[in-house]
Amino acid sequence: MINIRRDVCGYCGACVSVCPQGSLELIDAYLTVDTETCKDKCKICSTVCPLGAIEWVEK
Amino acid sequence: MKEAYDILVVGGGPGGALAAKAAAEAGLSVLxxxxxxxxxxxxRCAEGIGKGALAEFIEADPKWVSTDIERAVLVGPDGTRFTIGGEATGGKVGYVLDRKMFDRELVWRAAEAxxxxxxxxxASAPIMIDGKLQGAVIHQHGKTYEVxxxxxxxxxxxxxxxxxxxGxxxxxxxxxxxxxxxxxxxxIDIDPKANVFYVSNEACPWGYIWIFPKGPRCANIGIGIAGTKSGEGHRAKDYLDRFMAKEFPNAxxxxxxxxxxxxxxxxxCTVADNLLIVGDAARISDPITGGGIYNAMYTGDLAGKVAATAIKNGDTSKKALMVYDKTWREGPVGKTLARNYAVKESFIKMDDKKLNSIVHSMSDLSIEDLSVKKLVLAIFKANPWLALELPHLLKAL
Structure with a gap:
């Protein structure tokens, strides 16, 4: 599953725009993931992040 | 907040502000x-805009203009520099804005209207009735409103x-x-009148590095790279830190x-029943520069006007709103986007050897203005091999 490192996130929304499932949402400065719809393994969000705030970790 | 408005605008950037202003000026109730x-x-912006583009919507004001830019400098992978502008353009190139103040001014004008x-x-969800958009669920200060x-x-x-x-x-x-x-x-030591663009597939793959002055010894220095070129250890910030260490170690x-x-x-398509999409949300930032302020203002203003007319006519169906999509797409904004997409596609993946060759050839060019078409045509003339490599691009110009 993806893990959002809130101390690293710059809440820019780059990941939100490329998420093919629409699972990410930026609520003000707080990035959230809908774990129901996240495909978990595409890693597009962790790839695109300019700061490295999204990790992919084994469940 | 009321229960109902003629128009709900989601987002308070330049696109939303101009949409709200145009709709309010037409006499509609707008939230x-x-x-x-x-x-x-x-x-979230490098803050550059052309003077002519800005003047279409608002008179420049020192309250939110950081710097007056007279030149653009293109720097190739090996450091070769090519300057566009200066006297040839009569000093009328662009501004670097203070977006914090600029955006407030635009929203303030919408409020005044x-x-x-x-x-x-x-806005957390659309209100859909019989498959048609009828408003949005809004959360504010711990309360939920259906608007x-x-x-x-x-x-x-x-x-x-x-x-x-x-949908x-x-x-x-x-x-x-x-x-x-x-x-x-x-x-930092910079030319405060020049926006500088560095191209290199090694230093900034499928993107560029920019220096946009914000004052005499102050600048926005940034980088954009393609999402596919990003990853652990080579993210946008990693590339930027490498550039800073090399060029401005004491910054x-x-x-x-x-x-x-x-x-x-x-x-x-940028419309649906009862819905118009403007600015970056419609994916209309410029494919070459990444610039989006003008296109957002243009489409925002147009959307506000089209929505107002549709509401007055009592028909806000997709069909009635299509005039918005057609107007921007078939006008200068849409044509420039299509052309610049073709230019971007042609040049973005070039290796540094080819980029060097192009920037070297440009030192002999006499370019009168910043127009993409003239620049690309001049580059083609100086680099005959490009015509073989990019046969489709000349047609797209």
Whole structure:
């Protein structure tokens, strides 16, 4: 599953725009993931992040 | 907040502000919601805009103009520099703005025109009745409101969630999303009248590095790279830090900004029943420069006017709103986007050897203005091998 490192996130929304499932949402400065719809393994969000705030970790 | 408005605008950037202003000026009731607690912050922008483009909508004001730019300098991978502008352009190139103040001014003007502004107010879902958009659920200060509107204008920027919730796929392909990092840098030696662009597939793959002056010894220094070129150890910030260590090791950094810019084609359609999509949310930032302020202002203003006419005529169906899509797509904005997409596609993947060859050839060019068409034609003339490599591009110009 993806893990959002809130101390690293710059809440820019780059990941939100490329998420093919629409699972990410930026609520003000707080990035959230809908774990129901996240495909978990595409890693597009962790790839695109300019700061490295999204990790992919084994469940 | 009332229960119903003629128009609900989601997002308080330049697109949303001009949409709200145009609709309010047409006499409609307008609510603009901005999810952040402040208009204009945090900045996610290099803040450059052409003087002519800005003047179409607002007179430049020192309150929100940081610097007056007279030249653009292109720097090739081996450091060769090519300057465009100066005397040939009569000093009329562009500005670097202070977006925190600029965005506030635009929203203030919308409010003056009669639009209601709500900050820290987030649209979380569309209200759909019989498959048609009828408003949005708004959260503010721990309360939830159902706000009805005849037309919603989605101006929610690069994230573009609202249109997606309403059934339009706004997802940007990873390779066409430029992932960006930028520092506000102080105490550096720069040319305060020049915007500098560095191209190199090694230093900034499928993107560029920019220096946009914010004052005499101060600048936005940033980078955009393609999403597919990003990854652990080679993210936008990693590339930027390498550039800073090499070019400005003693710089004082006072702000970090990050963001995403789409360089894809615009959405196939930017309207639906009771819905208009403007600015970055419609994927209409410039594919070459990543610039989006003017296109957002243009489409925002147009959307506000089209929505007002449709409401007065009592028909806000997709068919009635299509005039918005058709007008921007077939006008100068749409044509420039199509042309610049073709130019971007042709040059973005070039290796540094070819980029060097192009920048070297440009030192002999006499270019009168910053027009993309003239620049590309001159580059083709000086580099005959390009005609073989990019046979389709000349047609696209």
């Amino acid at each position: 603009l919601v901005e999810k952040r607690p402040a208009i204009g912050a945090p900045v 009669g639009a209601e502004i709500q900050v820290h107010a987030r 009805r509107a005849k037309v919603v204008i989605a101006a929610d920027g690069v994230e573009s969630k609202f249109a997606k919730w309403a 339009i796929d706004t997802t940007v392909p990873l390779w066409e999303l430029e992932t960006c990092a930028q520092y506000l840098v102080n105490d 004082k950094i006072t702000e970090l900004m990050v963001g995403g810019v789409s360089v894809c084609r615009p959405l196939e």
